[in-house]
Amino acid sequence: MTQIRSALFAALFIAWTLVLGVVYLPLLLSSPRVVALAARFWVKGAFVLLRLTCGLAYRVEGEVPKGAALVASKHQSTLETFAFRLILDDPAVILKKELLRIPFFGWYLGKTGVIAIDRAAGMKALKSMVKGAEDAAAEGRQVLIFPEGHRHDVGATPEYHTGVAMLYAGMGLPCVPVALNSGLFWGRGSLAKRPGQVTIRFLPPIEAGLDRKTFMARLEDAIETASAELAADARARWPHLPR
Template identity: 55%
Template sequence: MTLIRSAIFNVLIWTWTLVCLIGILVVGPFLDAPGVRAYARRWERGIIFLLRWVVGIRHEVRGLQHLPAEPVIIASKHQSAWETLTFHTIVHELSVGLKYELTRIPVFGHYLVKSGCIRIDRGAAAKALKSLVDGAERAMAAGRHVMIFPEGTRRSPGAPPDYKPGVAALYKQLGRPCVPVALNSGAFWGRRSFAKRPGTIVIEFLEPIPAGLARAAFMRTLEERIETATARLVAEAGGSTAELASAQKLSSRA
């Protein structure tokens, strides 16, 4: 039944996405950046609806009181496509760092840029960091939070943490607090996994890390908070990180 529901969801999500792409061709030229973000949230809410009613995946948000009104860095654990498709419905005024290649996709890429996403040049490390910091400064000047996945890519539950130095450089350059975010999305919609397991994904905003810490202290605090909370949420999802990682490997082969 899980595989059947997952297959139906895949058909419906692509159908819904096509409908939204056709719609943006009609209304997009008349939308400013906030309008594009609002349109994107409608698309994302449609996906959330399909996840709930077709697959049986719901979500719960905890700790939003830890997110200040003024713009901050949001550093989130990344386990699944789920958070990339949901975050804007939770935090409306948000800019996300994206690979430059994504902005070259016809239609989709144009509106990613128009919405205020941050294009990251993935060439030399110094150039990539400069593009990230410059884009983040513009976003914060416009009153938007900046989100980054500090490990750079999706990591399955149970995989060893792999925090990249980019988040520390961004933290130092911007001089803003950083709000860590833990989640257990990978327990339900795994990395490279076709099957999606019903249940409740929990995403939790943690206590902010104040600006001004030394690099080593910041990285240690960030990893400690995210990994500790993530392990707790994964256990809450119904198993140890090792057990869930093994289950996802099996489902990805299905």
């Protein structure tokens, strides 16, 4: 049943995306703020479909930052990449430049004020990332980064990259860690979307001004500890989730 419901969601989501992708074409000539608002509507529709077809939703815990801030989140699923568009106010998302080449999706993504990184450019790309983050913060926007760079399975060995430390030092702002358990419900590279409720938890900010080693250790410990707790809580509540 889970596979059937997941396939139904996929079909409806693709149809929803194609319809809005065509309707929204004139917006490519508008401002990033207008496109970001249109993207929120698309994401809201996607979550309605997800709830109706798969019985899957999410909830937010903790204090969501307002105004300029660095947000560093665990990354286990596509779900949180959508959810942050609704949770945060016009976030500047750090992402790989290749995503902007995807037809329709990439066109609109590039118009929402993201910070696209060419990972082949090495240090030049990192400096460009910091500059983009500083500009976004100056506009009062939150900067969102997934410190591991890509999705990880629940319980997998963490791989935190130092790019988040460069942002932390360059922006001079506190960093808000975010833990979650989305991978139990919508796994990496999996069609299956299991019913339940994902938890996205905003943790206490890490104050600005720490040295790189201390910051990285505190960030990883905060996110990994809380994410493990959320996974255990979800498994206790929904026995059908993978162990």
